[in-house]
Structures are given as structure tokens and as C-alpha cells.
Amino acid sequence: MTMLSTISISADQSRFVAFAGYLAREKGADLLLSSSGYPAKTPSVAGVHPMAELIIEKDTTPDEIKKFCFGTPALTMGFVSYSYGMKLRGVASNKASDFPMGHLKKYEATAEYHPTTNQVVFTSENNPLITELTERLAALSDAAPKMKLHGLPHAPPAASLNHAEYKAGVRETLERIRSGHTYQLNLSTRFTWNCPNLDPLALFFDMRNNHPAPFYAWLNSGSSRILSTSPERFLRVTDGHVLSQPIKGTLKFDKYTPELASLLTESLKESAELSMIVDLIRNDISANCTYGSVFVENHKSVFAVDTLLQMYADVHGDLKKDRDCLDLFFDAFPGGSVTGCPKQNSMSIIEELEPHSRDVYCGSVVVIRDTMNMDSSIAIRTAAYDISTGSLDYWAGSGIVVDSNPASEYQETLAKAEKFLTLGGQ
Amino acid sequence: MDILLIDNNDSFTHNLEHLLAISTKSASIIVESHANLTTLAFSRFDLIVISPGPGAPVEYPGYERIFASGKPVLGICLGMQIMNEYCGGRTGRLQKCMHGKTDTIVFNGTEHIVARYHSLYVTQLGNGLEILAENADFVPMCLGNRSNRWLGYQFHPESFLTPHGGAFIDHALDYLDLG
Numbered sequence: 206m207t208m209l210s211t212i213s214i215s216a217d218q219s220r221f222v223a224f225a226g227y228l229a230r231e232k233g234a235d236l237l238l239s240s241s242g243y244p245a246k247t248p249s250v251a252g253v254h255p256m257a258e259l260i261i262e263k264d265t266t267p268d269e270i271k272k273f274c275f276g277t278p279a280l281t282m283g284f285v286s287y288s289y290g291m292k293l294r295g296v297a298s299n300k301a302s303d304f305p306m307g308h309l310k311k312y313e314a315t316a317e318y319h320p321t322t323n324q325v326v327f328t329s330e331n332n333p334l335i336t337e338l339t340e341r342l343a344a345l346s347d348a349a350p351k352m353k354l355h356g357l358p359h360a361p362p363a364a365s366l367n368h369a370e371y372k373a374g375v376r377e378t379l380e381r382i383r384s385g386h387t388y389q390l391n392l393s394t395r396f397t398w399n400c401p402n403l404d405p406l407a408l409f410f411d412m413r414n415n416h417p418a419p420f421y422a423w424l425n426s427g428s429s430r431i432l433s434t435s436p437e438r439f440l441r442v443t444d445g446h447v448l449s450q451p452i453k454g455t456l457k458f459d460k461y462t463p464e465l466a467s468l469l470t471e472s473l474k475e476s477a478e479l480s481m482i483v484d485l486i487r488n489d490i491s492a493n494c495t496y497g498s499v500f501v502e503n504h505k506s507v508f509a510v511d512t513l514l515q516m517y518a519d520v521h522g523d524l525k526k527d528r529d530c531l532d533l534f535f536d537a538f539p540g541g542s543v544t545g546c547p548k549q550n551s552m553s554i555i556e557e558l559e560p561h562s563r564d565v566y567c568g569s570v571v572v573i574r575d576t577m578n579m580d581s582s583i584a585i586r587t588a589a590y591d592i593s594t595g596s597l598d599y600w601a602g603s604g605i606v607v608d609s610n611p612a613s614e615y616q617e618t619l620a621k622a623e624k625f626l627t628l629g630g631q
Numbered sequence: 632m633d634i635l636l637i638d639n640n641d642s643f644t645h646n647l648e649h650l651l652a653i654s655t656k657s658a659s660i661i662v663e664s665h666a667n668l669t670t671l672a673f674s675r676f677d678l679i680v681i682s683p684g685p686g687a688p689v690e691y692p693g694y695e696r697i698f699a700s701g702k703p704v705l706g707i708c709l710g711m712q713i714m715n716e717y718c719g720g721r722t723g724r725l726q727k728c729m730h731g732k733t734d735t736i737v738f739n740g741t742e743h744i745v746a747r748y749h750s751l752y753v754t755q756l757g758n759g760l761e762i763l764a765e766n767a768d769f770v771p772m773c774l775g776n777r778s779n780r781w782l783g784y785q786f787h788p789e790s791f792l793t794p795h796g797g798a799f800i801d802h803a804l805d806y807l808d809l810g
Contacts, residue, residue, distance in 0.1 A: 385750035386685045388730040473732065481731035481748070484643055484790050491645035496652040501791045546730075547642035550685040607728050607750075 209278060212335055213324045214342060218249075221318035221325055222413070224342045225251045226352065228316070229406055235282055235310065235424045237572055240417040241320055244508055244517065245438040245450055247419065247580045248319050250572055252282050252312035254334070260426075261289055261307030267535040273309060274531060274573045279328070281573040283309035284424055284431060284584060287563040290539035296552040302562035304589070308426040309571070314338060354411050356402030357629030358597065365561035366394040371618065372611035374558045381554055382607045389481050390545035390554055392614070393602025395561040396622060400629075401595025405430040408590075408628075416511050416624050420582035422570040428593040431565055434624070436510040437517075437583040439540045439569050440490075442530040445577045447494060447522040449486045451542040452583075453479035453604055454516030457620040458509075466507040469516045474608040476505060479516050481606070485546045486520045489537035494522030511586075511624060529576035534569075540583045543567035545604065565589055566600035586621060599625045632658040632809065635676040639665045639684025639691055639709055643748075646789035647682060647707060654800035668693040678703050678809060681710030683787065687751055688716040703780040703807040708749055711774065711783025718757025718776075725752045725770070733792050736772050738764045739802065745772070746790030753785070780807045 216224070218241065228234035228251045237250045259265070259273040274281040289306035291298055314329035316338060325342060327335045366374055371394050378390045409423050409432045422433040438450040454475035458465055469475050483501055491499050499522040507516050524533060544567075545551030566589075571581040588599040601622040603614040619626065634651055638644040648660050663671055665684070673679060679702050681694065691713055697704060698717050706714040712722045728750040735744055753771045756762060760781075764773035775782040782803050788796035804810045 382730070383724060383728055383750055385687060385724075385728075388685070388748055388750075477731035479731075480746075480790075480792055484646060484731070484746075484787075484792070487791060488642050488645045491649050496649055499649060504791075541642065547640060547685050549640050549642075607730060 209328055209330055210332055210335060212327045212339060214327070214339055215323055216318070216325045216342060217323055218318065218320060220342070220345060221249060223345050224316070225249070226410055227341065227345065228253055229423055230352070233425060236422060237282060237570060238413060238421040238423070239320065239419050240421070243419040243436065243510070244506065245419040246320065247441070248317045250280070250282055251316045252310060254313035255310040256313045257311040259309045260305050261285065261309070263292055263306060265306070267531065270309070271529070271531050275529070275576055277311060279311045280315055281309050281311055282571065283307065284565050284570050285538065285568050286565050287539050287567040290568065291552060291556070293535055293538060294549050294552055296549065296556055298556055298562070300562045302564055304429065304562065304564035305426055307568070308424070352404065352407035352410055354407050355404050356400050357408070358398035358400040358631055359629050360398070361631045362396035362398045362626070364394050364396055366559070368615055371615045375605055375609060375611035375614050377558060378554070378605040379607065379609065382605070387551045387554055388546045389478060389604055389606045390551045391543050391602050391604050392555065393559060393563065393566070393600050394618060395598055395600045396625065398597045399595055400597055403590060403595070403597060405432060405590040405592070408432065412624065418510050418586065420570065422582065424570070428591050430590045430592060431587065432590065433570050433582065433584050433587040435570070435582040435585050435587060436515060437542065437585055439581040439583045440534055440537060441580045442524065442533065442578055445524040447490050447524060447533060449490060449520045450517050451479070451482045451486050451520065451540065452515045452517045453482045453542055455617050455620070456514040457617070458512055458514060461509050465514055469507055469514055470505045474606060475516060477608070478604050478606050479505060479518060481546050482542045483518045483520060485541035485548065489541060490520065490522045490533060492536045493525055493528040493533040495525050498523035513620060524577070530573065530579040534571070534579070534581065538569065539567055540569065542604070543583055543585060543602070563600065564598070588625065632677045633675055634658050634660045634678045634680060635671070635673050636660055636662045636680045636682060637665055637668060638662055638682045641682050641684040643787065643789055644682045647680065650789045650796050650800060651680065654797040655804070665691055673697065673700065673702065676702065678705065678807065681706040681713055683708035683710060683748065688713040688722055698781070703809060705803050705807065706783040707789070708785060708787060711785055712751060712753060714781055714783045715753050715757045715760060715774065718760050720753060720757030720760065721755035722751050723754035725750060731792070734766050734786070736764055736766050736786070738773065744794055745786035745788070746792035747786050748790070749785060775806060777806065782806050
């Protein structure tokens with residue numbers, strides 16, 4: 206077996222982003238692009254020349270996925286759809302969707318940008334490829350990739366749940382809360398545009414320039430191009446130490462001032478939303494963590510992303526000796542902040558109330574390094590563009606609790622979709 | 632001590648498992664799904680814990696054999712309501728349904744902050760049970776039968792919102808004569 210070689214080169218973030226744009230455009234690379242200045246920090250990753258791929262289907266077992274990820278030393282990147290989570294949690298669906306339940310890849314070469322050291326680390330078995338890539342990085346300017354936006358939608362989208370239907374869904378959710386069948390539930394709607402001339406990669410980089418967030422991802426899967434602009438970490442495992450950072454509590458603002466945070470942290474409703482999901486995440490990681498290792502830190506912290514304030518907490522734990530990061534991932538998937546609580550019942554109610562399939566939305570974008578090291582986002586603020594049909598899907602939702610007001614929850618959903626709803630002067 | 636923890640499809644069961652493990656220090660805890668209740672062999676366990684969960688007691692049949700076994704039983708939230716209905720009590724909707732918030736109750740003569748997650752509550756007490764704590768609105772927060780060695784908490788000692796959750800496990804072990 207050939208050995209993996211690594212080479213490190215100094216470069217700042219903007220140069221790496223320019224390089225990532227080149228790799229995605231010219232070499233069909235998949236990308237995880239982080240940004241600095243957010244509580245969730247993670248290295249950015251570009252993967253080129255897939256040399257092994259696993260498309261997750263309904264019969265794919267977590268063991269088969271583990272074998273794919275851990276069988277060879279190269280890192281794995283890709284996504285796991287919400288629909289695979291439904292299968293894992295035993296929630297049946299009769300909605301037709303041919304979107305894959307997940308798609309994971311190993312690459313002939315990866316380039317990772319480490320923000321703390323300003324180093325780009327190239328890893329490959331193919332030394333000439335590393336040389337080619339490093340020379341290309343050195344030749345690039347620091348400017349962000351210049352890609353011309355074209356083919357943006359000019360007409361408003363079709364919504365799977367329109368204003369009235371969404372509010373009716375919230376009212377039905379409130380009834381299910383009062384009957385005790387869910388304590389909190391995340392209800393979403395799907396927006397669909399027809400834009401056959403869209404350049405999705407240009408849109409991805411335009412979004413990132415104007416609306417940075419820590420877990421941007423660009424992934425190629427069949428005819429789908431996934432544009433994830435997520436601000437939320439699902440699970441990170443670092444040498445067996447687990448960190449989850451669930452987000453609950455959203456406040457739209459026009460002009461940011463630090464005092465706004467107290468509107469979230471002092472709200473009983475928003476606090477309850479987050480606390481509930483923190484208890485759920487504690488539970489979900491506890492299945493694979495040692496007794497006494499699970500604790501909560503920075504409860505009700507707040508950060509700004511887009512024009513939204515978001516509240517979050519850090520939930521920590523240590524993996525049990527005989528467990529790996531994917532045992533943890535599959536037992537905790539999909540993330541509790543996008544299901545509701547308790548998870549299985551809430552997912553069944555979601556399946557009943559939402560007419561659309563969530564596909565990649567509320568799934569996860571993952572980078573798996575080895576059995577004890579991974580990072581993953583919650584695939585919210587995420588779009589999927591089908592290059593064969595020209596259809597662009599974007600989903601947005603809101604956490605419903607007993608104190609929720611249907612009209613306010615719909616406004617929150619629109620706020621989370623604003624950067625897509627305002628594209629192209631619709 | 633061997634503890635059987637029966638999970639009613641809840642998302643807090645492992646929190647309870649960890650709290651029981653930490654509080655007892657040495658207990659071995661087996662978590663089983665409510666779906667397997669009818670075939671569960673539980674004679675080897677010293678304590679049976681019934682987890683919280685969504686919905687109403689009537690949706691969780693099969694607990695009769697647990698209560699008839701003579702084993703000490705601790706019920707949390709739905710688990711307490713199941714215990715109460717087994718004794719002929721009733722459950723109804725709360726006027727102010729409460730999830731993920733804290734309440735302050737007097738328990739054993741001391742004020743405690745506790746986490747509440749419930750839409751339903753004990754509207755009529757079952758035969759042989761006594762109310763051991765209630766909140767300011769007279770919602771039962773703890774009930775039990777000492778001679779049968781049954782105890783229930785309506786609130787959630789396993790939540791991170793309950794600052795001293797372990798104290799309620801200690802109290803339960805004492806009440807159930809397992810201390």
C-alpha cells in the first residue's frame with residue numbers, strides 16, 4: 206500500500222477560498238468552507254478526484270458506512286440525509302424522493318486549511334498531484350473567486366407549505382404539545398424555484414462572501430449540487446472528546462447591537478426551546494459517553510449570523526472506550542435541534558405535517574478523519590440544485606414550543622430563508 | 632445494585648441512566664425499550680425505573696406485571712403517571728403545560744429548583760398513594776406508597792435544569808428502602 210504524503214504550505218484564508226473556488230470549478234472538488242469569528246471553528250477541506258464513493262441507500266447499514274470510512278486512512282467527506290435518520294429512528298415515510306440518503310467520498314487528494322496556523326495541508330498518495338496543487342495555490346492571488354452570478358430566479362418560489370398552511374401546521378403542533386405527544390417540534394417548509402440557467406457554484410461563493418457562516422459546504426452528488434450555508438455544529442469528536450453545539454432561539458435584527466442578546470437570553474420561551482434540546486443532546490451523546498463525562502457549558506450563549514442572533518450551548522462528553530465517532534453519530538442522528546423532543550415521536554409528527562421530503566435538509570455534512578476524530582454540521586440553511594432539471598430547493602423551519610405564536614414562527618422561517626428569497630429581485 | 636430502566640421512547644432516558652449511575656456509584660443499569668416489556672425478565676433486578684415519555688399512560692400498556700412483582704419502582708414524569716393510573720388514579724391536561732422550564736417546590740421541608748416537562752398531570756390520586764410534594768398550583772410533584780415501595784417524581788431530576796438531581800435519587804433509594 207502506498208503511503209499518504211502530506212505537505213504544508215502557508216496561506217491565509219482568502220487565498221485558500223480562492224483556491225477552493227478553482228478546485229470546485231476546474232476539478233469538481235467538494236468543499237467544506239469555514240469562516241472565522243464564530244463559536245464553531247473547524248478546518249476547511251477541499252477534496253479532489255474521488256477515488257471511492259459510498260451512496261447511502263435504505264439498506265445501507267451503519268457498519269457498512271464505518272467500514273467505508275475507517276477501512277482506509279484517507280479522510281471521508283460528504284453528507285448524510287435526514288431520510289437516513291428517519292430510517293435509523295424507525296420513522297416510516299411514504300413520500301417519493303430519489304434524493305440519496307447520503308453520499309460519502311474519499312479523495313485522491315485533500316487540501317485542508319487550518320485557521321489557527323494559517324497552513325494548508327495537502328494529503329495524497331499521488332506526489333505529482335500534490336506538486337500540481339501546491340503550484341496552483343502558490344500562483345493564485347488572494348482575491349475571492351470571481352464568478353459571475355447568472356441564472357438567478359426572477360419569480361417567487363413555490364412553497365410546500367404556504368403562509369396559511371404553515372400557520373395551520375403550527376396550530377396542529379401546539380395541539381400535539383398540549384396532548385403531550387411532543388414537547389417541541391421543528392416544522393419546516395420547502396421553497397422551490399425553477400432556474401435552469403443558474404450557476405450554482407457562483408451562487409455558493411456569492412452567498413459565502415455576503416453571508417459567511419462556519420459550516421459552508423459545496424457537495425457534488427449525481428445531478429445534485431448541495432449548497433449548505435449552515436451556522437450549526439452537530440457533533441465534533443476530537444481524540445474521543447465529544448462537543449455538540451445545538452442552536453435554539455432566533456432573533457432577527459436590522460442593526461446589530463450587543464444588548465440585543467438579552468432579548469433572547471431573558472426570553473422564557475427561547476430559553477425553554479434551547480434547554481429542551483440541550484437535555485435531548487445530553488441524552489443522545491450519553492448513549493456512547495462514559496458516566497459522569499457529560500456536561501453543559503456556555504448555556505444560552507449568543508452569536509450573530511446573517512441578520513439573525515442565535516442562541517446555543519456547548520454539550521461535552523467523552524466516548525466510551527469501545528465506541529467510535531460513528532457509533533455516536535448514528536445514535537444521535539438526526540440532530541435534535543431540527544427534530545424536536547422527544548425525537549422519535551416528533552419525527553413521526555413532522556412526517557405527518559410536512560408535505561415535502563427533507564432530503565439533505567436537517568441531515569448533516571460530515572468530515573470523518575478516523576475512529577476518534579470527526580466534525581459535522583447540521584444541514585440547515587441548505588439548498589439543493591438539480592443541474593438536470595434546473596430546480597433549486599431551499600428549506601427553512603422553526604422550533605415550535607407551547608408558547609409559540611403561529612404568525613411569529615412563520616416570520617422566523619422567512620427570516621431564515623431571506624438570503625435566498627431576495628435573490629435576483631424576485 | 633442492578634437497575635432495570637424501561638424506556639418509553641423518550642429522549643431523556645440516557646440522562647436518567649447517567650444520573651442513576653453517578654448517584655448510586657456502583658449500580659449496573661440495563662436500559663430496555665417499553666416495546667419489549669411483555670417479555671422482559673426482571674426478577675434479578677433490585678429496582679425498576681420507568682422513564683418519562685410522550686403521550687398518556689393509557690398508551691403504555693403492560694406495566695401491571697411490574698407493579699405486581701413486589702419490586703421497588705421509581706417512576707419519572709410519565710412513569711409516575713403510569714404508577715398513579717395503575718392505582719386507579721387519573722391523568723388530565725395541564726392548564727399551563729410546561730416544557731423545559733424550572734419550578735421551585737418544597738420537598739422534605741426544603742426549597743428545590745426542579746425541571747418540568749409535562750403537558751399532563753395527576754388529576755386524581757390513585758388508591759394507596761400519597762402526595763409527597765406539590766407545587767404552588769397544587770400540581771402533584773411527588774407521590775408514593777412506602778409499603779409497596781413505589782415512588783414517582785413528576786419533575787425531571789435528570790435534567791441539567793435541576794441543579795441537585797442526585798439528591799432526588801438519594802431520596803428515592805432511601806424511600807424505597809434500598810439505601
